[in-house]
Amino acid sequence: MEGIAAERFAASRAWHERARRVLAGGVSSQFRAAGVFHPMHYVRAEGARVWDADGSELLDYTLSQGPCILGHSHPELLTRVEAALARGQLYAGQHEEEVLLAEALQRLLPCAERLRFASTGSEAAQACIRLARVVTGRQRIIKFDGHYHGWLDSVAFNVAPPGNSAGGPPVPWCGGIAESVAADLICLPWNDLDAVRQAMARHGNEVAAIITEPVMCNQGCIEPAPGFLEGLREVCDAHGSALIFDEIITGFRLDIGGAQAYFGVTPDLALFGKALGSGFPIAAIAGRARWIAPLEAGAAYHAGTMNGNNACVAAALATVEILERDDCAALRHIAKLGGALRDGLARLGAKYGLRVQGPGPMFHTGFSGLKRATEYRHIAADDRAAYQAFCRAMLLQGVRVIERGLWYVSAAHTEADIADTLARAETALEAVVAAQRP
Ligand SMILES: Cc1ncc(COP(=O)(O)O)c(C=O)c1O
Incomplete structure (x- = not known):
């Protein structure tokens, strides 16, 4: 496989070697360093397809890690x-489309009594945490094992710990994270309401917020157990803590009103990004008036030179419309198409040991003996080497998937793409299984 790839992706490889001499690791985001053979270089993207530096056409299920929900280079969006750019790029002041966008989001998102725009999800998570701390006058944050809320220190713990925390000391994601932050975090296994209730019974009067992805998208695309999100809502109400939904992946994908509309549980604060901007850097902080109030009163600051710029706001307004x-x-x-692809892969998975689960617009695949993963520990035990081999085989089949197992389907995919992908996946799975045979 390596030999064929070396030939097939030679130009990409050469670009990567050149990039490594100037860009740290040859990339601009750590997640891109994981590259299936090596970080790939691209020259064009349109609809459900991307073209790499060697001119190969690839069916794309990464959607650029989620944002390109309409497909790449959507003509109306780009127009x-x-x-918007013809009117200028950044006023460092407010403008009509910014208000129109906020009005649309206020109408669509159940928790959005007030909003602020930021540029990335990481900053939006930081803003929500700051707001929760000001309103409650408390410091501690509960977050869950396997959940990713951006790369900033305040939440970069137990992102991919070796096992479940079981309430133990938080494990930093990487080096250089301020150790002192750990004292303000309580990390718990997700979907375990008893663990949350116990932690809140002991520490509730110190907890400013519980932050959660409403679906554990970043590890296994595990859906909330019946009553789990409702239970978080109750426990936050009982203790006066904020419930924060990180809707960076679920927002504008599971439902136009996000996971909060889909599951019928309204958080106090929520953050949106990725699909909202269709690949342009914009994020939204949305919340109940009481929880956003510190921004209005000047008790908490949130800022950003680039926030609300013309191109990003126009992209978001067009995406939502x-x-x-x-x-x-x-x-x-x-x-519909995501569900069909998921179910088709599940049928193949039954034969080849591939576990497939998730709501449909996004879902997860991984190799393990388990038919269904219900917690982070199950995902941590997946056979990652076998999945890497599958991703490599898929790339050679002309299909680009995310190495972590997450799949995204866009509005530009067609039924023919799905059928084609399933045929290619079967060939790739055969190759992986054949390579494992003694
Ligand atoms: C659930 C979730 N929250 C927050 C973030 C951080 O967003 P950004 O990469 O825009 O900073 C991500 C990014 O992948 C995410 O998946």
Whole structure:
């Protein structure tokens, strides 16, 4: 496989070697360093496809790690962005489309009595945590094992710990994270309401917020157990702590109103990004008026030179309008095709030992003996080497997937793409299994 790849991706490899001499690790985000053979270089993207530096056409299920929900280079979206740019790029002041976007989000998102725009999800998570601390006058944050809320110190713990924390000391994601932050964090296994209740019974009067992805998208795409999100809501109400939903992945994907509309549980604060901007850097902080109030009163600051710039706001407004059009036809298409791809892969998975689970617009695949993963520990035990081999075989089949096992489907994918992908996946799975035979 390596030999064929060396030939097939030679230009990409050469670009990577050159990039490594100037860019740290040859990349601009750590997640891109994981590259299936090596970090790939691309020259073009359109619809459900990307073209690499060697000119190979790849069917894309990464959607650029989630954002390109409409598909790449959506013509209407790009026209709207061009029109906005013709009026300037950044006023460092407010403008009409920014208000229109905020009004649309206020109408669509159950918790959004007030909003602020930021540029990335990491900053938006930081802002939500700051707000929760000001309103409650408390410091500690509960986060869950396997959940990722961005790369900043305040939450970069137990992202991928060796096993479940069981309430033990938080494990930093990497070097250089301020150790002192750990004292303000309580890390717990997800979907375990008893663990949350026990932690809150002991520490509730110190806990400013519980932050959670409403679906554990970053590890296994595990859905909340029945009653889990409702239980978090109750426990936060009982202790006066904020419930923060990190909707960076679920937002504008599971439902136009996010996971909070999909599951019918309204958080106090929520953060949105990725799909919201279709690949342009914009994030939103949304919340109940009481929890956003410190920004209005000046008791907490949130800032950003680039926030609310013309291109990003126009991209987000266009994305939301396109997704909402015809009774959310695009989102229904994504759910239908995503569900078909997930189910097709599950049928193949039964033969080849691939576990497949998740709501449909996004889902997860991994090799393990388990039919269903219900907690982070199950995902940590997956056979990562076998999955890497599958990703390599898929790339050679002309299909680009995320090495962590997450799949995203866009509005640009077609039924023919799904059928084609399933045929290629079967060939790739055969190759992986054949390579494992003694
Ligand atoms: C659930 C979740 N929250 C927050 C973030 C951070 O967002 P950003 O990469 O825009 O900083 C991510 C990024 O992957 C994410 O998946």
